[in-house]
Amino acid sequence: MKELVFIHGSGDSARVWSAQMDYLRQFSSLRAEAIDLPGHGLRPDTLSGEVSVADYAEAVNSAIRSELQMEKPIIVGHSLGGAIALMMALLYGSLVSGLILIGTGARLRVYPELLAEARLSPAQAKRRVTEMAVLPANKDTLAQQLLQEVSPSTIAMTYRDLNACNQFDVLLRLYEIQVPTLIICGAEDRLTLPKYSEYLRQKIVGAELHVVPDAGHYVMREQPEVVNGLISEWVERVG
Numbered sequence: 001m002k003e004l005v006f007i008h009g010s011g012d013s014a015r016v017w018s019a020q021m022d023y024l025r026q027f028s029s030l031r032a033e034a035i036d037l038p039g040h041g042l043r044p045d046t047l048s049g050e051v052s053v054a055d056y057a058e059a060v061n062s063a064i065r066s067e068l069q070m071e072k073p074i075i076v077g078h079s080l081g082g083a084i085a086l087m088m089a090l091l092y093g094s095l096v097s098g099l100i101l102i103g104t105g106a107r108l109r110v111y112p113e114l115l116a117e118a119r120l121s122p123a124q125a126k127r128r129v130t131e132m133a134v135l136p137a138n139k140d141t142l143a144q145q146l147l148q149e150v151s152p153s154t155i156a157m158t159y160r161d162l163n164a165c166n167q168f169d170v171l172l173r174l175y176e177i178q179v180p181t182l183i184i185c186g187a188e189d190r191l192t193l194p195k196y197s198e199y200l201r202q203k204i205v206g207a208e209l210h211v212v213p214d215a216g217h218y219v220m221r222e223q224p225e226v227v228n229g230l231i232s233e234w235v236e237r238v239g
Contacts, residue, residue, distance in 0.1 A: 009041070009082075015034075016034075050160075056164065058197075061088060074096075075100070082102060098238070105196030105197070108166065125162070133218050179205065
C-alpha cells in the first residue's frame with residue numbers, strides 16, 4: 001500500500017487538506033494521513049523558542065515513525081509544509097519515497113513588515129496572508145472559511161511559522177534530492193510565485209511541474225478536483 005503524509009502551511013492545521021483526505025481515502029491502494037505540526041490544530045506544542053524548518057521536519061519524522069508507523073511515505077507539503085518536505089528529503093532521504101510540493105519554494109523570504117505584524121498581531125497577519133493566498137474573487141468566501149477552520153492557538157503560531165520560512169534556504173542543495181517529485185502551484189499564486197516552482201523543477205532531477213489555472217496559493221482548496229487528480233495519477237504512475 002502506498003502511503004502519503006500531508007503537511008500544512010503557516011498558521012494552518014491538518015484541516016486544510018480536507019478535500020484531499022475525503023478523495024484519497026476512497027482508494028484502497030492508498031493510505032493518506034494529514035498531521036498537525038506542533039502547536040497547531042490538535043497537536044500539543046513540544047517546541048520552544050525560535051523554531052526552524054529542520055525542527056519541524058524532525059517533529060514530523062518522529063510522528064511518522066511513532067504514531068503513524070509508516071516506513072517510507074510520500075511527503076506532501078503546502079507552503080511551509082513544502083519546505084518541511086524538502087528538508088525531510090535532505091535529512092531523511094532513505095525514509096522518504098517521494099515528494100509532492102504545493103505552492104512552495106527552495107527559499108521562502110517573508111516581507112519584514114509582515115513578520116513584524118505577525119509578531120505583534122498574529123490574527124491580523126494571518127488574515128492578511130490568507131486573503132492574499134486566494135484569488136480576489138474568493139476573498140469573501142473561501143478565505144473566510146479557511147480562517148474559521150483554525151483555532152486561536154493555531155493562529156498564534158503564525159509568527160513562528162513565518163519566521164521559520166524566512167530563515168529557510170536550500171537553493172544550493174536541491175541537487176541532493178533523489179526521490180520522485182511532483183510540483184503543483186496555482187497560476188495566480190501571489191505568495192509563492194510560479195517561478196519558485198519552476199526553479200524546483202529545474203533543479204530537482206526528474207521533477208514534474210503542473211501549473212493550475214484559476215488558483216492562487218491555496219490551489220488545493222480553490223481547484224481540489226484538479227489537484228486530487230494530479231496527485232492520484234502521479235502516485236499510481238510514479239510515486
